[in-house]
Amino acid sequence: MRWTVDRKTKSKSFRTKGLADSFLSDLRQAAKAGEAFDVTTGLPVSMLAPEPSGPSFLEFAQSYVLRRWRTSAARTRETDAYALLTLVPALVADVPGRPDPEDLRAVLRAHALLPEDRRLI
Numbered sequence: 001m002r003w004t005v006d007r008k009t010k011s012k013s014f015r016t017k018g019l020a021d022s023f024l025s026d027l028r029q030a031a032k033a034g035e036a037f038d039v040t041t042g043l044p045v046s047m048l049a050p051e052p053s054g055p056s057f058l059e060f061a062q063s064y065v066l067r068r069w070r071t072s073a074a075r076t077r078e079t080d081a082y083a084l085l086t087l088v089p090a091l092v093a094d095v096p097g098r099p100d101p102e103d104l105r106a107v108l109r110a111h112a113l114l115p116e117d118r119r120l121i
Helices: 017-032 057-069 074-091 101-112
Strands: 002-005 008-011
Touching: 057 074, 074 101
Parallel strands: none
Antiparallel strands: 002 008
């Protein structure tokens, strides 16, 4: 199945012709209703996947560290922090203005992944 949005060709494969026809029908109904289409995916807004409602990975990492901080030994805290300091920069999108991985690790190590009473100013 191929269609265009904003002069860019989009495509999607289906197992059967019936599934492709159904998808095409959904696209036509959305266009006829005047629905906005996402230029990146080529899909109408109603067909886009909902935004994730859970915490971001950084929020998860912070809560993980806080939960374990008081009951973990110093070496365990260091190991946990090292793992997160390796993982978080890998998950940050490579976009203009992205901080250098070493700078990002320094901020995480000194501020973001520590309990408030242990953070450096």
